Amino acid sequence: MFFVDTLETTGLGNRSYLAGGPDTAVAVDPPRDVDRVLAAAHRRGVRIGYVAETHVHNDYVSGALDLARITGARCLVPVGAAVSFPHTPVADGDTVRVDGNGGEGGVVDGGGDVGGGGGDRGVGLRALATPGHTPHHTSYVLTDGGVAVAAFTGGSLLIGTVGRPDLVEPRLTESLARAQHASVRRLARELDDAVPVLPTHGFGSFCSATRSDGEATTIGAERTANAALTQDVDAFVAGLLPGLDDVPAYYAHMGPVNAAGPAPVDLTPPRPADAEEIAARLAAGEWVVDLRGRGAFAAGHVAGSLNFEGDGMLATYLAWLIPWGRPVTLLAATPRELAAAQRELVRVGIDRPAAGATGGPASWLRAGERLASFPRGTFTDLAAAREERDDVVVLDVRRATERASAHVGGSAHLPLHVLHGRQAEVPAGVVWVHCGSGLRAAVAASVLAAAGRDVVLVDDDFDPETTARAGLPVVDGDGRPHGPA
Incomplete structure (x- = not known):
């Protein structure tokens, strides 16, 4: 019997998945903070035998390599992805036995029908080349006893839309949009209507080509609602390209980090900063970020500090605005809020705050200084x-x-x-x-x-x-x- 657990990363609008059988699981597009994936596996009582990437991500730092290091899992990466860390290349039609006969089976080259992924025993995973979001993008079909039970579609088929095709190279945008149309149609052609579609992007992510509403979908639902399945390729491309939105600036750094192989995460608390250090960092032109709500910040804050709410889209907007590599000091009301912000920021490559402070704005001021405010x-x-x-x-x-x-x-x-x-x-x-x-x-x-x-x-x-x-x-x-x- 198979299972699929969803791991939400709401601040980035992404989802990752842990799926498998009684003994062994595969993690699909895992987040950078892999302790969440390990905890999910522990709750299920399974070991992680495989980590599967649908593509080299542009919007977050992947946890795939770190998760593979920790668990000893095989790291599955599409064959066309230019990555420089140890991995198992996966081509169209390759099959993985995730759980069955002890959970070992490896990668089987050569395709067969989609329904046959992993054979007819246990839980399997089958790779389907679905270029469009990136040239090497690959979706994975989860099978149980030879029957397709879920499709991990990454940045290909999303809920009511598709992944954007303009993040790789401007000159490739139109050709990738056309490939995206063909890839979505391949998924619809080869999978039954009842198969759940489980994308990585589309829940507020800037990797989504258009706004994506809804929490769940199936192949059948997408047949009637998705422009890639209701329009011909020319109409689809003509409608898609003009609506593509701005690209967050930090995306330029995510792909290279993921291709090289991200370093392990360090979520230990940052070095405490007192009022003198906060003032010195501001004077040096560094960023001091106040994570409190906008009402509290407006009422009183350290002059020169910037307000990025910790419970908003912190990672997206801070990483988008800050000059890349600029030291950042975090100010939070509580240690828990500071830790949550650290976790958000490592997901986009802001790995270690220069310093941090908790409490309130009065404790972040030097003697004789006054709080700044605005209405x-x-x-x-x-x-x-x-x-x-x-x-x-x-x-x-x-x-x-x-x-x-x-x-x-x-x-x-x-x-x-x-x-x-x-x-x-x-x-x-x-x-x-x-x-x-x-x-x-x-x-x-x-x-x-x-x-x-x-x-x-x-x-x-x-x-x-x-x-x-x-x-x-x-x-x-x-x-x-x-x-x-």
């Missing part, structure tokens, strides 16, 4: 401020794709991921900064405040209709009033 408001407050004074600047820090659908008329626009280093482009005045929910605006407000600007954090949800009812002009990407004609 918060709503869109209704913003509308009132625009009526009362003429120095109000509205700054929209959403991405261009978001702003194109609707935005506040007369607002300035600098997406959060380009704001650092371009603060001088923000017009003079009191800056009311907003995003879609307040999370990114909080980061932006802290960046501007650290640069000496007067800011107000619009801690409110941006909805075109309710924002217009608050008294603000809302227009579309062409500057026309938003709404039906």
Whole structure:
């Protein structure tokens, strides 16, 4: 009898999987913090015999090599992936006996039908070449007694969409999009409608080509909902490419790290920093990141520190904004929050904070220093401020794709991921900064405040209709009033 356990990495919008039988399991696309995978295997009472990578990841540092080192598992990597660490290359049609007759079986070259992966005894894994997200991308079909019971589709077939094809090389984007279409159709052709689709990306990940909604899907459900299965290849590519969003800057570092073989993780607490050291690090131009909620930060913080909420998309946005390799000191209310942030950050290659401190902002200040602060408001407050004074600047820090659908008329626009280093482009005045929910605006407000600007954090949800009812002009990407004609 087989099992599949899902390991969520919500901050990055990814999932990893542990699957197998009574004795042995395979870990698919494991996260960098492999202790979570080991704990899942312990709960199941199985050993990890294999670690399978669907592709060389661009959005997070993989735990595959470290997990293989710890467990002695064989590390399965698609044959076309240029990696430089010990592994077992896997080609299209290769089969692995995961659990059956003691759980040993190795890799069997030469294909056979998808349903035959691992033979008709025990649990098996069969490789299917599904290029598109990357040229070497490979999906894996889990079989039990010779019957396909799940498909680990990585960045190929996602829930209602596909993995984006533009992360490898711009000149390959269109050809990879066409390959993605063919790969999704191969999965649909070779697997029954009832087979669950278990992707790695698509739960908020920037590796998803379009927004992906839903928590579960099957091959049959995707036949009726996925553009790759309802449109011909030309229509699919024409619709896909214009909608591809910005690529987080740290992605440029993930592929090379994963290809070389990531180092083991060190999650021991960082060296404690006192108020003098925090001040010295700020003076040296290093990043001091306050992990508290935006309300607490706005009410009082160390001047010059930046606010990335620990329970937001910390890893994505901090790694996207920070100059790569710049030392970072973390400030948190509790040791538990500090440890959780460390865990988030190692997943994107920010391995060791330079220092850390817990407690509250008063304990992070030198004697005689005062806390910095800035106000918060709503869109209704913003509308009132625009009526009362003429120095109000509205700054929209959403991405261009978001702003194109609707935005506040007369607002300035600098997406959060380009704001650092371009603060001088923000017009003079009191800056009311907003995003879609307040999370990114909080980061932006802290960046501007650290640069000496007067800011107000619009801690409110941006909805075109309710924002217009608050008294603000809302227009579309062409500057026309938003709404039906």
